[in-house]
Amino acid sequence: MDRNFLITVSDQKSALDGVRFVGDFFQDKTNIKSTLLYTATQDFMDGDSLENQKDSLLTKGEEALRHAGAILMEKGFLKSNVSYNPLTPKFSTVDDIIQEAEKGGYDAVALGRRGISMLEQSFEESMSAKLLKKTGFPLWLCNASETVGNDVLLYLDGSDASIQMADHVGVVLAKSTSHCINLLAPEYVFLDSSLMDQYRLILSRNNLDLNRIKTQLPVSSNPAQQILKLTEKKAYAAVALGRAGSENNMISRLFKGPVCSVLFKKMKYSSLWLCG
Secondary structure: OOEEEEEEEOOOHHHHHHHHHHHHHOOOOOOEEEEEEEOOOHHHHOOOOOOOOHHHHHHHHHHHHHHHHHHHHHOOOOHHHEEEEOOOOOOOHHHHHHHHHHHHOOOEEEEOHHHHHHHHHHOOHHHHHHHHOOOOOOEEEOOOOOOOOOOEEEEOOOOHHHHHHHHHHHHHHOOOOOOOEEEEOOHHHHOOHHHHHHHHHHHHOOOOOHHHEEEOOOOOOOHHHHHHHHHHHOOOOEEEEEOOOOOOOHHHHHHOOHHHHHHHHHOOOOEEEEEO
16 A cells, blocks of 8 residues: 655755655655655745746745655655645645645655744744644654654554544554554553553554554653653654643644643654644
């Protein structure tokens, strides 16, 4: 089964972290497809009208996409599995991403550091919320790292969003046998054998070998801090979790809960996969 990713790029070096992560994460890339989407930088779009910048945007977009495609192919992607979208932005960058992601049927949307900082700094809350609020596709927020680990730490809190994430992880990693999945859950989930069995069933229904699933001890009273410590001790490729909860500050509201928002702000090396 092919897995298909939408990866955002721009002419900034930091915007290529998503490209590098996807390229490094999968060892066997035979059935991995990617569409590279050019997103114009905010300062480039300011000032002049979009129509007046159209030719420049297309030129910069094509250059950025060629460079990103070359990186993927250097990392083993088949040329036929890499496609390009140099579409000149019609709305906001966030709207461009949402529109392409929803029509493309992608397994996930991968953003590099620029995409992350775009959410944190460059856009109004209402714009960022569009991308993070039940958009119907998982988000991979990719940190810059010299090496990408193999394993994924999957945090299970019993929410519908975490069940969605378990399904996503099972789909994406079923055929990627070099990756193991470490399950981490609060005690009330850890001790609920029927719920833990449900998670394992969801993970395995795409023929993922259950021997690749390991279970950590239950989390402490501060799951975000425990996850941070685990990612500092071991080079996890990603931490995967559903967005759940409600908070008062902007970033926490966007990420729907303290665990997501703390990891977004403080996790240095592992990428963050979000769903729900």
